[in-house]
Amino acid sequence: xxxxxxxxxxxxxxxxxxxxxxxxxxxxxxxxxxxxxxxxxxxxxxxxxxxxxxxxxxxxxxxxxxxxx
Ligand code: 9UX
Numbered sequence: 001x002x003x004x005x006x007x008x009x010x011x012x013x014x015x016x017x018x019x020x021x022x023x024x025x026x027x028x029x030x031x032x033x034x035x036x037x038x039x040x041x042x043x044x045x046x047x048x049x050x051x052x053x054x055x056x057x058x059x060x061x062x063x064x065x066x067x068x069x
Contacts (some may be wrong), residue, residue, distance in 0.1 A: 001030060005054050007043045009036065010067030017066070024060055028052060043068075 001055030012018060018036045021043060025034035035044040045057055061068035 001048060001050060002046050004044065004046045005048045005057070007045060007054075007057060007065075008069050009041055009061060010069075012015050012036075012038050012041065012066060014038070020064065021061060021065075021066065024052065024064055025057065027054070028060060031057070 009021065012021070015038060018038050022034045022036045025036075025043065025045055026030050028047075031046045032046040032048065036042070038043075039040075043057075043061070047057070056067040
C-alpha cells in the first residue's frame with residue numbers, strides 16, 4: 001500500500017537543503033519516493049503507511065532544522 005502526502009517545509013534556502021531533505025526522507029524505511037521543491041516550499045512523499053507514519057516524516061525534517069507541517 002502506498003500513500004502520498006504533501007508536507008509544507010519552511011526554512012529551505014538553497015538546493016542543498018532540498019538535496020539534504022530528499023536524502024534523509026529516502027533513507028527512512030517505508031519511504032518510496034520524495035520530491036522536494038524549494039520554490040513551492042513543499043515535499044511530496046510517497047510511503048507505506050504500514051511501515052512509517054506521516055508524523056515521523058515531519059519529525060525527521062524538523063530534526064534536520066526545518067519547519068514541517
Ligand atoms: Mo544551502 Mo540549506 O547553503 O540547510 S544547504 S542553506
